Amino acid sequence: MATVKETTVVLEELAGPAVDVAYDVSGRRMATCAATPSGSTVIQVHEAGPGPDAWTQVAAWETDLSVTGLAWAHPEYGRVLAGATTSGSVLVWGQVPELQPGAAASVSDEGPGGGYYQPLADLLCGTGPCRSLCFAPRQAGLVLAALMEDGHVWVHEAEDVLAPRVWSLHSKVKAGPSGVCQGLSWRPFSAGVPPMLCAGAGPQALVWQYVLALNSWQVVARLDSGNGQDVASVHWAPPLGRAVELLAVGAGRDMLIFSLSGDTAALQVEQLAALEHDAPVWKVEWDLWGNQVAAATEARQVAVYRPNLVGSWVRQVLVAGQEVEDQEEDDGEEGGSD
Structure with a gap:
């Protein structure tokens, strides 16, 4: 008989409802962004302790811009965090080397640097919102891609890492028409394979390859959602010696899993699965080995899938979020019973 254990960790220091959450590659450093009533955004960084619920806030700062998405660079380049804004820019913050993290930083007393993080860059990418952003594999250097509301992908590179x-x-x-593009993912690094990006472009996701000889990006594959819904999220699985590449695409209520094979200049596309959910899929993401893939939906649920022995994708875990009101009622009932 299977045993189910429910664990809920509440971060009391959050400045408000989290708009986005980003983990670094270790999974033990987490950044959140929360909107304030005045229209600004509070960025908070938490680090995990020895226990499963021992998260400690180590930095917090406020920006006047509305930040809707976050992404961590690889730790090889230090603690570098990027934020997507609704005003056409991408903000970059980093740890100040000469300062050490002490007690939990507060927004009110740490100033604009926010504890031991400080603003590093403000990358202007247009006038519309940034829909998705992600850092390239560390082997490519400190490179950041941002998908904008107008359908353009801007790729910036740090001159001094x-x-x-x-x-x-x-x-x-x-990448596609204005107003319908969302979802961006780099292909993980493999020796001898040129840089590749997957971007959502309406009811399809496009795979782009950087051709050094032409100094430009070329489309090498098209992944159709098949349900007429716009792509909301894409994520590329680590190759790890597989004969085929795996890509997850969230579109409407479906998470679609595609395989890519053949010459990188003209990839062969095959849809392996279409996994339906009760609500629109907001985000999809593979684990570090590409063995499992998760889909987060607007119903505050996360479903985790992996293939069985015959290649069918089977749901292994379903995590349901808890309403704040429900949690408060539970606490009140426990207090009354004592």
């Missing part, structure tokens, strides 16, 4: 205050525009790609 040890002090990433100055960034240059590496390239700019028109």
Whole structure:
């Protein structure tokens, strides 16, 4: 008989409802962004302790811009965090090397640097909102891609990875029509394989390959959602010696799993699964080995899938979020019973 254990960890220090949450590659450092009534955004960084619920806030700062998405760079480049804004820019913050994390920082007394993090760059990418952003694999350097509301992908590169205050525009790609593009993912690094990006472009996801000889990005595969719904999220599984590449795409209520094979200049696409959910899929993500894939929905549920021995994708875990009101009622009932 299976045993189910429910654990709920509440971060009391959050400045408000989290708009986005981002974990670094270790899974033990987490950043959140929360909107304030005045229209600004509070960014908070938590680090995990020895226990499953021992999360401690180590930094917090406030920005006047509305931040809707976060992404961590690889720790090889220090603690560098990027934020997508609704005003057409991407903000970059980093740890101040000479300062050490002490007690939990507060927004009111740490100033604009927010504890031991400080603003490093403000990358202007247009006038509309940034819909998705992600850092390239560490082997490519400190490179950041941002998908904007107008359908363009801006790729910026830090000129000095040890002090990433100055960034240059590496390239700019028109991924799709304005207003329908969302979801962005780099292909994990493999020796001998050129850089590749997958971007949502309405009811399809496009795979782009950087051709060094042409100094430009070329479309090498198209992944159709098949349900007429716009793509909301994409994520590329680590290759790890597989004969085929795996890509997860969230579109409408479905999480679609595709395989890519053949020459990288003209990839062969095959849909392996279409996993339906009770609510629209908001985000999809693979684990570090590409063996399991998770889908988060707007119903505050996360479903985790993995293939069985015959290749069918089977749900292994379903995590349901708890309403704040429900939690408060439970606490009140426990207090009354004592």
